[in-house]
Amino acid sequence: MRIGKGYDVHRLVEGRDLILGGVKVPYEKGLLGHSDSDVLLHAICDALLGAAGLGDIGEHFPDSDPQYKGISSLLLLAHCVVLVGLKGYEVVNIDATLLAEAPKISPYKAAMRENIAEVLCLDSGDVNIKATTTEGLGPVGRGEGMAALCVALLKETDEA
């Protein structure tokens, strides 16, 4: 068994779609970045890469590479699963937290879990998504951006 953690932050701006967990969430702003800027999936990617000893998302998908411009982070996550598999591991479960003052993501959590579970080849019960505000404090609390944290557990592919 191996454990990994991921953390990511993206700035909120006007004129971008808000994509979280592969779901387009209706909101007046979206996250800024080179890809679709799905901060939740980026934290999950980093947790998986970390658990497998494979560095971080920016090493595998540089933000200077035009092939990743606007890419769905579900594709980046799928690639991380392949990399983890090549190291001889599969995912046991993940537990992620989104830090966002608004909007409420509760109505979209089930769809996010299903998207993520499909890519990770897990039951949706093994994909836990949580959300919290920061009670108006700090950059997240002021609505300047969103952050996400994730912990992932891997097991060796032939481990019981």
Ligand SMILES: Nc1ccn([C@@H]2O[C@H](COP(=O)(O)O)[C@@H](O)[C@H]2O)c(=O)n1
């Ligand atoms: N963007 C968010 C933030 C929070 N939630 C849900 O609301 C609950 C209460 O949040 P607090 O920050 O006041 O503790 C939280 O447990 C989440 O269930 C949300 O859906 N979206």
Ligand SMILES: C[C@@]1(CO)OP(=O)(O)OP(=O)(O)OC[C@H]1O
């Ligand atoms: C995902 C990548 C690649 O498109 O770009 P961003 O969407 O900017 O995301 P970030 O979390 O800053 O870093 C990883 C990047 O290399």
